């Protein structure tokens with residue numbers, strides 16, 4: 148192993164514990180209020196610093212994503228451009244998170260790339276500057292850079308750290324791809340939930356404003372959610388397709404996982420208010 152090789156940078160999944168859509172802005176984006184929590188189920192990235200500005204990605208992603216669209220390479224390039232850094236990187240992605248499932252895997256990969264390369268290239272951007280850079284790549288990137296469970300407003304970039312309880316989750320992955328852009332463009336999406344204070348949101352029942360619409364458009368999501376609701380309080384995350392049920396004990400979640408019909412995939416993971424990415428960064 149050479150000194151320039153840096154291994155095992157996690158890119159965790161997130162759950163939207165609640166997701167309210169408050170309004171649509173004139174640029175098409177939506178004002179929302181959401182509560183993000185990480186789960187200890189991650190993609191992993193390895194980095195090798197190159198002395199030239201070349202950026203190279205190797206991955207085991209099941210779906211083909213062109214290099215020009217890949218959020219990892221876009222993140223690395225944006226950091227080079229923002230800082231004038233002349234170094235490059237060879238990056239290995241061990242993709243474990245389902246893609247397009249509302250778990251934010253692509254955004255999380257981008258955030259881990261920004262945080263890791265800022266460290267390895269010694270480009271010295273602050274967390275706030277990395278969040279600003281990340282927001283240009285996707286609305287969910289800043290919360291992953293921030294690294295703490297957060298109440299988010301705006302399009303998802305105005306963050307306030309919070310500490311909800313850290314239960315065990317059973318996350319189910321319906322085998323359908325839900326496009327975030329399509330959900331937000333759908334005329335039937337409710338966009339008028341009143342903005343509430345954090346305190347009243349924390350004390351009200353949690354809901355996802357995209358859930359009814361996505362369940363209607365994708366019967367497999369409805370079926371999966373109905374199945375899980377038999378065992379635990381459950382909701383959809385983000386714009387779907389994944390749904391999650393909440394349990395006090397790991398074993399309870401595993402017992403339900405064991406009953407899962409073969410046609411549905413799922414995993415058990417603990418909620419975490421501190422991102423595993425921050426723990427990895429602290430090791431540097």
Ligand SMILES: C[C@](O)(CO)[C@H](O)COP(=O)(O)OP(=O)(O)OC[C@H]1O[C@@H](n2ccc(N)nc2=O)[C@H](O)[C@@H]1O
Nearest residue numbers: 175176177254285286287288302303327328331385386
């Ligand atoms: C719904 C959430 O998953 C909640 O965590 C996110 O806000 C979505 O974040 P994301 O996947 O990073 O989304 P982006 O890649 O920025 O946007 C995808 C598409 O979703 C729509 N979009 C996204 C976020 C937002 N607040 N309003 C929107 O209308 C936009 O049409 C955009 O073209």
Ligand SMILES: Nc1ncnc2c1ncn2[C@@H]1O[C@H](COP(=O)(O)OP(=O)(O)OP(=O)(O)O)[C@@H](O)[C@H]1O
Nearest residue numbers: 217218246247248249250251252253254256327385
């Ligand atoms: N490194 C990456 N990993 C996953 N998807 C990527 C990556 N780079 C680009 N993408 C593209 O982003 C799309 C969304 O991927 P992602 O897994 O982040 O969706 P998601 O979990 O629904 O995200 P969100 O909850 O933020 O909407 C993919 O379908 C893919 O085309």
